[in-house]
Amino acid sequence: MKTNKIWGLVVIACMVLPLLALPFMAGCPAPAPPEEEAPPLVVKFGAIHPLTGGLAQDGAFLKNGIDLAVENINAAGGIKSLGGAELIVSHADSQGKTEIGQSEAERLIQEGCVALLGCYQSAVTFNTTMISEREEVPFVITVAVANNITERGFKYTFRIQPNQTVMALGAAEGLKALREASGQPLKTVVAMHEDSLFGTGCAEHFAALAPDYGIEVLEVIPYSLKGLTDVTVELSRVKALNPDVLVVSGYLGDGILITRTAAELDLHVKAIFGIANGAFSTPQFIDEVGNLANYIFDANYHYNALDSRAQAVLARYKSKYAEDMPTHAILAYSAVYVLADAIERAKSDDPKAIRDALATTDYKDHFWPYLGPIRFDETGECSTARSIVMQIQNGEILQVLPKEYAQAEPIYPVPPWEER
Amino acid sequence: MALNKKIVLPSLIAVAILALALIYHQSLADWWQVNAVVVFQALVSGLFMGGIYSLVAIGFTLILGVLGIINFAQGALMVVGMYVTLWLFTTYGIDPYLSLPISVLVLFLVGALIQRFTIRPIMDAPTHNQLLLTLGITLFIVNLILVLFKADPRIIQSDISGTRMFIGEVMISFPRLVAFAGGITIATALFLFMGKTDLGKAIRASAEEREGSALVGINVKRIHLIAFGLGAACAGAAGTLMTPFSTLTPTAGDTFIMIMFAVVVLGGMGNMLGSLLGGIIIGLVESLGAVFLPGSSRLLGVFVVFILVLLFRPTGLLGKK
Secondary structure, three states, rough: OOOOOOOOOOOHHHHHHHHHEEEHHHHHHHHHHHOOOOOEEEEEEEEEEEEOOOOOOHHHHHHHHHHHHHHHHHHOOOOOHHHOEEEEEEEOOOOHHOOOOOOOOHHHOOOOOOEEEEEEOOOHHHHHHHHHHOOOOOEEEEEOHHHHHOOOOOOOOEEEEHHHHHHHHHHHHHHHHHHHHOOOOOOOOEEEOOOOOOHHHHHHHHHHHHHHHEEEEEEEEOOOOOOOOEEEHHHHHHHOOOOEEEEEEHHHHHHHHHHHHHHHHOOOOEEEEEEEOOOOOHHHHHHHHHHHHHOOEEEOOOOOOOHHHHHHHHHHHHHHHHOOOHHHHHHHHHHHHHHHHHHHOOOOOOOOHHHHHOOOOOOOOOOOOOOOOEEEEOEEEOOOOOOOOEEEEEEEEEEEHHHOOOOOOOOOOOOOOOOO | OOHHHHHHHHHHHHHHHHHHHHHHHHHHHHHHHHHHHHHHHHHHHHHHHHHHHHHHHHHHHHHHHOOOOOOOOOOHHHHHHHHHHHHHHHHHOOOOOHHHHHHHHHHHHHHHHHHHHHHHHHHOOOOOHHHHHHHHHHHHHHHHHHHHHHHOOOOOOOOOOOEEEOOOOOEEHHHHHHHHHHHHHHHHHHHHHHHHHHHHHHHHHHHHHHHHHHOOOOOOHHHHHHHHHHHHHHHHHHHHHOOOOOEOOOHHHHHHHHHHHHHHHHHOOOOHHHHHHHHHHHHHHHHHHHHHOOHHHHHHHHHHHHHHHHHOOOOOOOOOO
């Protein structure tokens, strides 16, 4: 009996003692760090996009764009100023939700990401950039258009794409250029917009800028995306006002409905013209409405299709992922290059040093129809960003304005609906 | 005194409106000049949409009246009808109108299955449990469609899509006209079925007095199965009728559910004729709302009607006192 007890104690001791020893083991001095820190072999950054949920398809496009850029940079020798350090990306899923985007941003920074990319949605980006500002880790926006993201005096947020104001400016400039190129009257405009942050902002900025470009906005007509089944009333109002051009800022579903209803109503405007429209320069729109898509304009961000470098990237993407590369994937691709350029110049993987290098970016090797190299102003906005005017002709999205980027002549006024 | 008040107040309001109209006479005339067509167009569009609202609401009312269940899934079932039609169209090229019997049958079966396996076990549970169950079914259906068809908006371009005629400047869209006529026809057929046939009478009897009908030999469980199936089939028919002119998304039913509540309350809870009438009125209110209240506020008129009815005539237009 007694021996049993002793054996029991021994067994318990064997189990407990290693536990007691644990803290001491953890406290053991690690091997002394070398005097001079060797250059890091890898530089890790994070990317947050909606990889699941309703926007999963778009999230996948952006992820692919980033992966392609990382692959290309590493194949070309990585970050040379850091001894050819390899670029590594850690993808996180925002699920399209602000709070999840925020917690993923925190997680990525804790895991040692030296910069973040994201987030496709303005609302999510608004929150994640707040985290990166607090943690002093630079954030390069892949896609997000809302102005208010950069209106908070943040030092760590950078945006390559045109924001809402620039999109609205692009539309106003585009309409003026269209008038001059065609020699046809283009004065009165009715602006329709979906009434959330995105559509409202675009339409308001446009209405404010329009008079400077000789455009009179007769009326601004908002519509709600919630349960939108009918825009007949809104469009018959447009018909009654009889403007030269109908401008629209909205998304894909409403763009489809507006186009079909305008054809039904035989709305005889001289052009339908999108401001950063989520429908009017996408292949999905053409797939859905077919011939009705023809002659519709859109002022939007777009890579310069005439640039052979852009075509090379498109071809590589297609051979790797067996699908066409949409513009937002190319924005994500470019964001990685701008970040890599900053790390190269910072000669460091310290987030603060990378931020300072981003602030002095002067990136010429891009294929966007911008006014010059990619540069950031003090708010982190790309000061050279411009949108471009496209028109759908024969089921193809073609650049038509400004002239130096034109793949085809703009057609204005557009033919009546039954001839499309 | 009471009588006086009833007369005096409305006449005061009427005088005030007339006075305002006189003051703004010129600007009103100008407004009318531009917007007359818009108003007539709104009336036509509202009437057509109202027919669809009536059809969805009648199915909802049937389920509410017979089973005593507030079926939140009605909007989602309508979306199922849309996607069944889309699937038949894209896979087999079946015209939306030809697929109407198929989608009605499919939705009847889906409804019957839902009733048999989820509603029946909780027929005696508290109302809020039943409500949560139908809400859960909605979420399940919407997400299933998301998985199967993705979130991208889709359309069906059938031969009738985009066809229309003009009366003066007012556009009459044929697919919308067909949807309206179809909705009213199906709703009326259902109404007659309930009034004239033995099965319909049995359904009404079990709605009035569940235990009594069981006592006289009506198989109430079977009646519940059929009633839920018919309610779902109405939603499916509405979904199919809408496909030639609407944009399909998995969440298209969300706002429908809110509008349907307004329709059912306006018509009188459980009153099928009331739902028919209520659907058309709400369609008109919503559409005229779009003329005067832009954007998100176009539904404001609908909800004002909803609240006013609840406050002043909670039994609805045709409900029993």
